[in-house]
Amino acid sequence: MRCLILSISLLLLCSAAKSNENPGAVRGKVTDSGTGEPLAGVYVLYGRQLGTTSNDDGLFSYNTSSGRHSVSFQFIGYGTVTKELNLAPGDTVWLDIVMEMKVKEIGQIVVSAGKTEQRIAELTVSLDIVKSSFLSDNHISDAQEIINKITGIEVLDGQASVRGGSGFSYGAGSRVLALIDGLPAVSADAGNIKWQFLPLENLSQIEIIKGASSVLYGSSALNGVINFRTADATNIPVTQFFAEAGVFGNPANRKWAWWDTPRSFFTTSVSHLQKIEKTDLGISGYFSADEGYRRLNGEKLGRVTFKLKHFDKKIEGLTYGLNINSGLTVKRDFVVWENAETGALKQPESATAEIHGSFIALDPFVTLKNKSLSKHELKMRLQSTLNRFPESHQTNSDAYSVFAEYQIWHKLTGFMDLTAGLSENFSLIRSNLYDDHRGLNIAGYAQLEIRPLNRLKTVAGVRVEQNSLDGIKDKTVPVFRAGLNWQAAEYTFLRASFGQGYRYPSVAEKHASTTLGSVIIFPSPDILPESGWNMETGIKQGLSAGKMTGQADFSIFMSQNINMIEYLLTFDTIPETNITSTGFKATNIEQSRIYGSELELILTREFNQVKATLSGGYTFIYPVEFNRITNKSTGVYLKYRRKHSGKVSCSVSWKKFFTEINLYGRSKILRIDDFFLNEVTGEAILPGFPEYWRQHNTGHFLADGTLGYRINKNFSVSVAVKNITNTEYMGRPGDIQPHRNFSLRFSGKI
Amino acid sequence: MFFIVVACLAILTSCKEKESDRFDLLTGHIWVAVSLLADGVDATGPGGVLEGFVGDVKFNTDGTGYFGSYTGTWNFDVTETKIIISSPSLPASIPTNIVELTSSSLKLQALIPNLQNPTGPAINIEMAFRPK
Numbered sequence: 001m002r003c004l005i006l007s008i009s010l011l012l013l014c015s016a017a018k019s020n021e022n023p024g025a026v027r028g029k030v031t032d033s034g035t036g037e038p039l040a041g042v043y044v045l046y047g048r049q050l051g052t053t054s055n056d057d058g059l060f061s062y063n064t065s066s067g068r069h070s071v072s073f074q075f076i077g078y079g080t081v082t083k084e085l086n087l088a089p090g091d092t093v094w095l096d097i098v099m100e101m102k103v104k105e106i107g108q109i110v111v112s113a114g115k116t117e118q119r120i121a122e123l124t125v126s127l128d129i130v131k132s133s134f135l136s137d138n139h140i141s142d143a144q145e146i147i148n149k150i151t152g153i154e155v156l157d158g159q160a161s162v163r164g165g166s167g168f169s170y171g172a173g174s175r176v177l178a179l180i181d182g183l184p185a186v187s188a189d190a191g192n193i194k195w196q197f198l199p200l201e202n203l204s205q206i207e208i209i210k211g212a213s214s215v216l217y218g219s220s221a222l223n224g225v226i227n228f229r230t231a232d233a234t235n236i237p238v239t240q241f242f243a244e245a246g247v248f249g250n251p252a253n254r255k256w257a258w259w260d261t262p263r264s265f266f267t268t269s270v271s272h273l274q275k276i277e278k279t280d281l282g283i284s285g286y287f288s289a290d291e292g293y294r295r296l297n298g299e300k301l302g303r304v305t306f307k308l309k310h311f312d313k314k315i316e317g318l319t320y321g322l323n324i325n326s327g328l329t330v331k332r333d334f335v336v337w338e339n340a341e342t343g344a345l346k347q348p349e350s351a352t353a354e355i356h357g358s359f360i361a362l363d364p365f366v367t368l369k370n371k372s373l374s375k376h377e378l379k380m381r382l383q384s385t386l387n388r389f390p391e392s393h394q395t396n397s398d399a400y401s402v403f404a405e406y407q408i409w410h411k412l413t414g415f416m417d418l419t420a421g422l423s424e425n426f427s428l429i430r431s432n433l434y435d436d437h438r439g440l441n442i443a444g445y446a447q448l449e450i451r452p453l454n455r456l457k458t459v460a461g462v463r464v465e466q467n468s469l470d471g472i473k474d475k476t477v478p479v480f481r482a483g484l485n486w487q488a489a490e491y492t493f494l495r496a497s498f499g500q501g502y503r504y505p506s507v508a509e510k511h512a513s514t515t516l517g518s519v520i521i522f523p524s525p526d527i528l529p530e531s532g533w534n535m536e537t538g539i540k541q542g543l544s545a546g547k548m549t550g551q552a553d554f555s556i557f558m559s560q561n562i563n564m565i566e567y568l569l570t571f572d573t574i575p576e577t578n579i580t581s582t583g584f585k586a587t588n589i590e591q592s593r594i595y596g597s598e599l600e601l602i603l604t605r606e607f608n609q610v611k612a613t614l615s616g617g618y619t620f621i622y623p624v625e626f627n628r629i630t631n632k633s634t635g636v637y638l639k640y641r642r643k644h645s646g647k648v649s650c651s652v653s654w655k656k657f658f659t660e661i662n663l664y665g666r667s668k669i670l671r672i673d674d675f676f677l678n679e680v681t682g683e684a685i686l687p688g689f690p691e692y693w694r695q696h697n698t699g700h701f702l703a704d705g706t707l708g709y710r711i712n713k714n715f716s717v718s719v720a721v722k723n724i725t726n727t728e729y730m731g732r733p734g735d736i737q738p739h740r741n742f743s744l745r746f747s748g749k750i
Numbered sequence: 751m752f753f754i755v756v757a758c759l760a761i762l763t764s765c766k767e768k769e770s771d772r773f774d775l776l777t778g779h780i781w782v783a784v785s786l787l788a789d790g791v792d793a794t795g796p797g798g799v800l801e802g803f804v805g806d807v808k809f810n811t812d813g814t815g816y817f818g819s820y821t822g823t824w825n826f827d828v829t830e831t832k833i834i835i836s837s838p839s840l841p842a843s844i845p846t847n848i849v850e851l852t853s854s855s856l857k858l859q860a861l862i863p864n865l866q867n868p869t870g871p872a873i874n875i876e877m878a879f880r881p882k
Contacts, residue, residue, distance in 0.1 A: 528828055563828060568834070568836075568842075568843045569841075569842040569843060570834070570842050570843045570844070570845055571842060571844065571845065571860070571861065571862050571863060571872075572845075573861065573872070577869075579863075579868070579869055579870075579872075580861045580862065580863050580864075580871075580872030581863045581868065582841070582842050582863055587827070587834070588827070588828050589825050589827075589834060625813055627773075627811065627812065627813060629773040630773075630811055632811075632812070634812035634813040634814070635812055635814075636812065636813050636814060636823055674822065674836050674837060674838045674840070674843070675841065675842055675843075677838040678838055678839065678840065678841055680841050681841045681842065
């Protein structure tokens with residue numbers, strides 16, 4: 001630390017000394033060779049350890065002594081440019097610097113990791129990006145499906161688990177926070193992610209932070225963050241659409257086929273983005289009708305989104321607007337199968353109920369940016385999530401929330417930035433299932449980013465948060481994070497980070513009290529918050545050889561969480577009747593510790609009219625319980641985790657043709673709830689399950705493929721086959737995943 | 751400096767908890783049943799609700815254990831006033847209240863549903879053990 005302060009002081013002293021001479025000036029602009037756009041944040045290095053950065057307009061300037069000196073321009077992903085200058089006393093030299101992108105993979109811009117724009121290679125944490133093109137190329141229109149296909153992530157019946165950080169807790173609560181443009185998109189009652197309402201039809205990219213992120217995003221970000229960033233309007237208006245129709249084939253086990261005619265699905269969407277003078281406009285719509293490959297598991301879904309952003313004419317840097325995300329669904333969830341022998345794709349009518357769900361979020365915002373010096377943001381989300389059950393009104397639930405956040409980013413000095421904010425989230429729940437409740441979350445956070453040397457970045461942050469439910473305050477929770485990133489070579493970045501996380505139990509986990517058929521849910525009002533931390537170290541290597549570019553990323557990580565909540569099948573007393581019975585109760589029972597490593601690779605090569613991309617990843621985890629008293633790992637595996645998972649993707653486009661093959665592999669689930677394996681309770685809940693599990697919990701390999709043809713510059717047609725090998729596999733117990741299905745898509749971009 | 755303060759605070763808040771006397775007492779012995787009662791009556795006979803708990807009981811330090819004829823896992827609840835016993839051989843996890851835990855005695859109590867009369871009163875089970 002002393003060395004660091006000394007270096008900073010020397011830098012400042014040198015700068016002051018040099019500027020006092022003031023014999024000459026160098027000014028200029030840095031632009032991208034491909035797009036001609038100005039490049040902001042380029043390091044301009046001259047003399048001995050002296051430097052500055054380009055501003056938002058790509059402009060830079062510095063004063064220096066006369067005579068010969070060299071100046072170099074460095075930017076992540078771009079080739080370094082060096083200029084030799086011979087500066088006469090009193091001269092001002094103008095430089096037009098054009099930089100060429102060499103390794104675009106490490107230069108991608110993300111916002112989720114620090115709540116400000118950063119290049120992916122300079123992050124202190126692991127972050128994956130999914131581009132919207134991956135969704136369209138692979139006929140994916142379900143947010144759950146795309147997240148489930150990311151290296152190191154598994155979604156079990158709607159619950160996302162990043163690097164094994166979460167198991168399966170029957171839909172109540174999420175340890176991974178979903179965001180739409182940085183604003184939380186979880187329901188206020190169950191605290192779960194409403195995947196079907198996430199706006200994939202107007203998407204720029206999805207950013208996934210792997211690891212605890214509660215310092216920036218608060219409760220629910222215990223295990224990670226998934227930020228769905230919508231697309232902004234560009235100077236050229238763009239209209240995109242697609243229509244897709246598909247059918248399911250027969251399952252590998254022909255005894256399970258229960259239909260007379262093939263089960264089909266249809267999806268269509270349209271989106272339009274346009275700039276009108278100082279206003280950006282975006283509108284999109286989506287509709288799908290899925291009969292479902294399982295009986296009583298169909299869904300009709302519609303979404304409409306609207307984006308309005310206005311750049312003020314009078315006040316430079318002032319923007320304001322409103323985003324609206326809304327959706328309606330009519331569906332039946334799949335709960336339990338009829339039996340393993342012939343009815344794994346059927347569920348009894350008594351086990352499921354039709355849900356009429358709706359979601360609307362109104363997001364007004366104001367941003368004031370003062371060039372590259374500061375940025376103020378005020379964002380709100382007014383959200384309503386309604387679940388209506390026409391056949392069983394006792395499980396209706398209406399949840400409303402008002403989220404507001406003020407954030408300031410300020411450049412304190414040339415090498416130090418501060419990001420700080422205040423947020424509140426008020427929620428109101430009106431429900432027969434959970435009873436009526438009011439919740440309030442208030443938080444303040446600050447994060448400091450220091451760049452003592454041009455190749456070294458350090459980050460430290462703290463958040464203080466308090467939750468209250470029905471006026472009863474929980475203890476104030478402080479959480480911390482720290483990290484560093486060191487650019488060891490031109491395309492080599494080393495990182496290390498530590499972050500704490502916590503999760504306040506959802507209203508569902510605390511207060512759900514009901515009898516669903518023969519299943520009883522006990523309330524658990526005294527349940528405690530979950531908390532934990534994770535640390536990681538990793539290396540990201542940009543790759544460039546001839547016309548091939550890419551990146552490799554390797555990380556090792558460890559996480560530990562205490563008081564993890566699980567639904568136990570146990571004995572308890574029903575409050576209303578005072579009868580002791582068997583049922584499910586949310587319990588702080590799991591103390592988890594996960595060790596692991598992850599390798600990800602992407603390579604792209606363009607030659608003649610061929611563009612080929614090879615990407616993939618492998619994640620290994622060792623997920624065990626640990627004893628809080630001895631502080632030792634017990635060797636008892638955590639439930640619903642797998643040790644190995646991996647993915648390989650290959651896409652090739654040649655002239656008007658394009659194709660993509662994706663291969664996925666996962667090892668067996670290490671452990672599940674004991675009651676599923678008990679011959680009495682397992683058979684009662686899922687007939688035939690204990691025997692099925694013993695024979696089929698072996699891990700699985702899957703293959704998806706797409707073949708397409710570009711009719712002209714505006715239109716294309718493609719065919720996709722998912723689960724080509726017709727593999728039979730399961731998510732959580734009783735949840736058989738889709739067998740082989742075929743779809744045809746017609747797409748357009750005008 | 752801010753970085754160091756944050757790192758120190760983070761380490762301090764992640765420190766290991768103090769050792770638990772109850773944990774040492776529980777895991778320090780192989781226990782043997784002295785009495786296994788259901789509503790005050792011995793329930794160890796053929797078909798008795800506690801028949802399976804007859805024999806030795808061991809709570810291992812790694813969270814595994816055997817409880818008579820059942821093999822599975824055990825956990826304290828967060829207040830260390832309950833032991834939750836789970837096993838694939840049991841129909842559900844049993845949360846038992848710790849009535850007494852000393853170096854010479856372990857007494858557990860729980861309410862379980864009466865499967866013969868589901869809407870009637872629960873069965874009160876009391877299990878007493880001594881070190882083997």
